[in-house]
Amino acid sequence: MSKKRIRIEGREFEVLLSSRRISRRVREISATLSEEYKGKDTLILPVLNGSFIFAADLIRDMDIDTEISFIKIASYRGTTSGFDPAELIGLGTDIRNRHVLILEDIIDTGTTLSKLIGKILEYQPASVRTACLLFKPEANITNIKPDFAGFEIPNDFVIGYGLDYNGYGRKYKDIYVLVTEG
Numbered sequence: 001m002s003k004k005r006i007r008i009e010g011r012e013f014e015v016l017l018s019s020r021r022i023s024r025r026v027r028e029i030s031a032t033l034s035e036e037y038k039g040k041d042t043l044i045l046p047v048l049n050g051s052f053i054f055a056a057d058l059i060r061d062m063d064i065d066t067e068i069s070f071i072k073i074a075s076y077r078g079t080t081s082g083f084d085p086a087e088l089i090g091l092g093t094d095i096r097n098r099h100v101l102i103l104e105d106i107i108d109t110g111t112t113l114s115k116l117i118g119k120i121l122e123y124q125p126a127s128v129r130t131a132c133l134l135f136k137p138e139a140n141i142t143n144i145k146p147d148f149a150g151f152e153i154p155n156d157f158v159i160g161y162g163l164d165y166n167g168y169g170r171k172y173k174d175i176y177v178l179v180t181e182g
């Protein structure tokens with residue numbers, strides 16, 4: 001049976017992870033995180049834009065109430081990454097001695113996360129850990145790995161469930177992978 005396809009900005013994408021699989025996995029991660037952070041002074045920092053749907057589903061499913069502050073890296077563009085720490089927006093809240101949990105949609109080369117963790121450590125938190133929905137192990141060029149990862153996926157471009165192609169495709173409930181013809 002052929003996989004469900006969508007077309008965005010002239011490119012073809014086919015289903016990689018169904019919304020059912022995603023929901024099931026998000027519930028598992030939320031249960032793990034609820035245990036890990038129970039009774040701790042926790043600050044959750046979802047990284048905009050891509051993590052907004054993952055964060056909304058995950059956090060609402062967690063058993064604990066924590067402070068949540070969205071952050072954004074201003075310089076991110078295209079399908080490559082890396083940023084100057086000065087371009088970090090939204091880190092206004094006090095981090096010192098608190099348990100920080102970064103939420104990412106996807107960890108690709110790991111460059112963004114590695115710089116982000118470096119920046120957060122300057123504020124002397126009690127701990128910094130990362131949960132991501134998707135992790136591309138083959139693309140990782142840093143020694144940083146997510147502490148909690150939903151799915152390990154091949155090194156291909158994906159969209160849906162918050163992830164975009166030129167700003168489009170974020171609304172889809174499934175996650176799709178770019179179809180490379182030929």
Ligand code: XMP
Nearest residue numbers: 050081107108109110111112157158163164
């Ligand atoms: P790095 O390479 O620094 O990248 O780990 C992390 C950020 O890059 C974006 N990214 C993607 N966005 N489909 C997307 O829609 C992808 O396949 C993809 N790979 C990386 C994403 O914003 C992530 O935060």
Ligand code: MG
Nearest residue numbers: 049050051105
């Ligand atoms: Mg992102």
